[in-house]
Amino acid sequence: MLSQTVEYALRAATYLATVPKQSRTVDQIAEVTHVxxxxxxxxxxxxxxxxxxxxxxxxxxxxxxxxxxxKLRVLEIVQAVDPIERITTCPLGLAAHGKRLCPLHRRLDxxxxxxxxxxAASTLAEILAEPTKSVPxxxxxxxATCR
Amino acid sequence: MLSQTVEYALRAATYLATVPKQSRTVDQIAEVTHVxxxxxxxxxxxxxxxxxxxxxxxxxxxxxxxxxxxKLRVLEIVQAVDPIERITTCPLGLAAHGKRLCPLHRRLDxxxxxxxxxxAASTLAEILAEPTKSVPxxxxxxxATCR
DNA sequence: GCATAACCGGATATTGACATCCGATTGAGG
DNA sequence: CCTCAATCGGATGTCAATATCCGGTTATGC
Numbered sequence: 001m002l003s004q005t006v007e008y009a010l011r012a013a014t015y016l017a018t019v020p021k022q023s024r025t026v027d028q029i030a031e032v033t034h035v036x037x038x039x040x041x042x043x044x045x046x047x048x049x050x051x052x053x054x055x056x057x058x059x060x061x062x063x064x065x066x067x068x069x070x071k072l073r074v075l076e077i078v079q080a081v082d083p084i085e086r087i088t089t090c091p092l093g094l095a096a097h098g099k100r101l102c103p104l105h106r107r108l109d110x111x112x113x114x115x116x117x118x119x120a121a122s123t124l125a126e127i128l129a130e131p132t133k134s135v136p137x138x139x140x141x142x143x144a145t146c147r
Numbered sequence: 148m149l150s151q152t153v154e155y156a157l158r159a160a161t162y163l164a165t166v167p168k169q170s171r172t173v174d175q176i177a178e179v180t181h182v183x184x185x186x187x188x189x190x191x192x193x194x195x196x197x198x199x200x201x202x203x204x205x206x207x208x209x210x211x212x213x214x215x216x217x218k219l220r221v222l223e224i225v226q227a228v229d230p231i232e233r234i235t236t237c238p239l240g241l242a243a244h245g246k247r248l249c250p251l252h253r254r255l256d257x258x259x260x261x262x263x264x265x266x267a268a269s270t271l272a273e274i275l276a277e278p279t280k281s282v283p284x285x286x287x288x289x290x291a292t293c294r
Numbered sequence: 295g296c297a298t299a300a301c302c303g304g305a306t307a308t309t310g311a312c313a314t315c316c317g318a319t320t321g322a323g324g
Numbered sequence: 325c326c327t328c329a330a331t332c333g334g335a336t337g338t339c340a341a342t343a344t345c346c347g348g349t350t351a352t353g354c
Contacts, residue, residue: 001148001231004312007238013252025330034239038314045332058179058321059329074254082150091154092181103277104161107221111265112148117259130250151342172300185344192302205351206299227339 007080008043010074013052017069017124023054023062028140043081050080069128075119084119086112148262155190156228157221160199162217170201170209173200190228197227220268231266233259255291 011033016024025043027104030037047053054066065072078084087109090101101109148161158180163171173191177184191210194200201213212219225231234256248256 001262002255010251010255011239027330030310039312041331042313055331056321057319057329057331061320061330063331074178092158103274104157107265107269107274108149108154108157111262114261114265114348115148115258118254118261122254127250127254137296174300183343186342188301189303189343195301202301203351204299204301204349207352208300208350210301 003082005043006078008033008040009047009077010092011035011062012040012044013047013065013072013077014124016053016063016065016128017072017128020065020069022054023060023064025062027077029063046081047077050076052077052080065124069125070123072124073120074122074124074127075116078119085115086116150229151167153225153229155187155248156194156224158182159187159191159210160194160212160219160224161274163210163212163273164219164275167212167216170181170203170207170210170211176210194224197223199224199227210254212271216272217270219271220267221271221274222263225266231259231263233263240267 012035015032026037026041029035029044030040033040044053044055048055048063051066052072053063055061055063058084079111087101087105090105093141156273159176159182162179173184173188176182176191177187180187182190191200191202195210197200198213199219202208202210234252237248237252246294
């Protein structure tokens, strides 16, 4: 339902949000987020192209959020790596009819719209600010307690 | 986001709902729904196993809804062919911690829950009953007007 | 009981998502 | 300007989703 790539991108972004304005190398991010390092590198490149993240090469380089966590919504990260494709025309491969969807596809598209809304509703900052008492599992920077 | 298989299963089920208690052959269903016939056959077999649809072999056989359209929810068809996998434990591959999700995965799972809710909200009967005036595109049995 | 209609199940492409590898490029620091 | 650290980009490998094919099985009707 949600692609691995989205999951990886969100983990990376969430981690970077815990150290805003600082950069981390692919290897560092991979270790904390448990994402295969080579693939994570590709995912981060996508985030760079979409200007979610900024990269710097060379010594002391790495990846850094392009904006403060308050200004980064989960939806933006999803759309950057694996966009939610809304249904805008009848998928039956029919040419000559307008933009109106049949009741079935209207409902499917509504469900997709719900997803978008849900993802647009949170920023990375909100995710990190959440109290999340009682064993903050999978939570950064408490990653050490997570294994 | 939604798999082809789900799309195909829903088209087939929606079509069968327009002729409840009657059976249609794979070829008939494939023609109306514009789904590749060989693959549709596999999808229908899945629906048979999940008791969404009943099959009969031999002359006059085919596929038929197992229940009246009022009793068939979109969600059931989705779950039959490509189940929505809710996030029940931290996906970071960590063994020794409970069932509690971190804020990030809590939100992702909430989005999945929204999808489930959206799909559970409609029955096939409701989809067919919708007024859908003004060129009922992609709509059965007006399939002829659809091409 | 034979011919025909239709689904069933297994074997086999094909395609895109996921993943790896490595040489090229860029930047920092002495 | 040389070395080292790090990303970048292209080539390649793997696997599950999609899709096809066909022989086997079951049911109908004569």
